[in-house]
Amino acid sequence: MGLDGPVDLCDACGPLSTTKNGNRNKNTTRRKESTMSRKIHIFDTTLRDGEQVPGAKLNRRQKLEIAEQLARLGVDVIEAGFPCSSPEDLKAVQTVAEQVKGPVIAGLARAVQQDIDIAWEAVKKAERPRIHVFLGSSDIHLQKKLRRDRESALQQAVEAVKYAKKYCEDVEYSTEDASRSDFEYLCRVIEACIRAGATVINVPDTVGYALPEQYGELIRNLREKVPALDKVILSVHCHNDLGLAVANSLAAVRNGAEQVECTINGVGERAGNASLEEIVMAIRTRESFFDAHTTINTREIYRTSRMVSRLMNIPVQPNKAIVGSNAFAHSSGIHQDGILKDRSTYEIIRPEDVGIKAHSLVLTARSGRAALRHRLKELGYELTDEQFQRVHKRFLNVADRKKEISSQDLATIVEIELTKVPETYTFDSLQIMSGNTMQPLASVTLIKDGEKITDAATGNGPVNAVFNCIERIVGQTGKLRDYDLKAVTMGKDALGEAMVRVEIGGSIYSGIGTSPDVIEASARAYVNAFNRFFANGNA
């Protein structure tokens, strides 16, 4: 695939390059006549192939919950399980078939009568049931796993399709390991299964071996060599062993595939299946390139992803496309500036289109003034230029020491920089007695109105003992809400900076203190917070 026009943004954002699709299937023709793009059927196999992930097993109730959400998402087919695999899976698929309305409900079966009987038992009450039969077609699978020759396997496939057809009008046949199969033999199997009544032919890249150009070519060649494919739906099913499941699926769509089998979050056997959200959003974002569309309600994508992650107990990696926590997070200054000027500069998908409320601008040491100014405004701060410069300087200083600056951090920075606090109490000195066999004891001296006041207190640690002591001297208790201690310079004699947020009298006060001694820095920060409290009119 390559761009043959201006770089696409998305249909919602601007014009797209128009390219020749090259399809000659019946749907393409029909849709083109009515000037509509081809519909790509989304076959979700989260509950079957996705559930083959170790540890991801779902019970009946969980399968139903996900299936109902998949129906809201608008998938065309839900493969609800492999009913012959266990009595519980049979019941789970039955429950989904009986209760979930809208999508076709499919059950998987090996090319053997017993599996097909059970699959039918599972899906027969669905509004639109489908039996999905599969059998290996590569010599590797035939010789090493099934231990039979091509001809008898072909016969078995045909008999299985005919047998399934007795029960169900809609029968999908999968040529397992198609991408490693002999092409002529693959064509013969497909032709024979269509003749036997298959309504959908699936051409899986079972072991994720294919490369996009090659897989696209396979689909194109199949369409050319097997005209009967025009009478059925041609489907693809890609695995991610080389990280190419989505790329291969899209190459197939480009070359005439009409159904894509995929899973939420890309979960599935080994490295997983093609990810539904990536395929759907790629087709949507580059619709005219593919000359195709899906009927997925994309605003349900994020919710579905969260649900599957939660119920399967498989976290989504932060940089996962579309649904990862960083998919719409901008953290570098140049990008943030661009986004604030016009989101199309760095956003090809609107987060709300996949059900995420908004993009996020994460403040880090790589952020610039534009993002900082924006966040300060969001937090309600209106600063003069001079104040902003001071806040920016301290922001960079803190950001260099922290991975991310939260709104709370920023509030502390602003408070510390902008509020001049009269020193009701001035820190003078402290002494600590501490060790692993005694309760820490601190003695602190503060100065008030020129007079030294000394007191002592214990605590569950030296810093806590110092804080308790300060509270005794100022005659006021506080609750430490946030405590951040960092070295501001390098080396053994590094200067430590303590930042605290203390709840005093129902309000939060920030304090900052520096010293080469971290306990002294903490004491200075605590006194600083109390001075803000007193400066606020509290006696």
Ligand SMILES: CC(=O)SCCNC(=O)CCNC(=O)[C@H](O)C(C)(C)COP(=O)(O)OP(=O)(O)OC[C@H]1O[C@@H](n2cnc3c(N)ncnc32)[C@H](O)[C@@H]1OP(=O)(O)O
């Ligand atoms: C590519 C895929 O994802 S395929 C789906 C993979 N998913 C699963 O396997 C999960 C569900 N599977 C199961 O619960 C079990 O494996 C069952 C119930 C299907 C079969 O269990 P068992 O009867 O104990 O067989 P077992 O799993 O040990 O071996 C599989 C057998 O099926 C045969 N087989 C494999 N695929 C097929 C097929 N498509 N059609 C017919 N037979 C097949 C194998 O050759 C093997 O037969 P053999 O025992 O005569 O050598």
Ligand SMILES: CC(C)C(=O)C(=O)O
């Ligand atoms: C059962 C088939 C479709 C499969 O999961 C595969 O080939 O990967």
Ligand SMILES: [Mg+2]
């Ligand atoms: Mg698979």
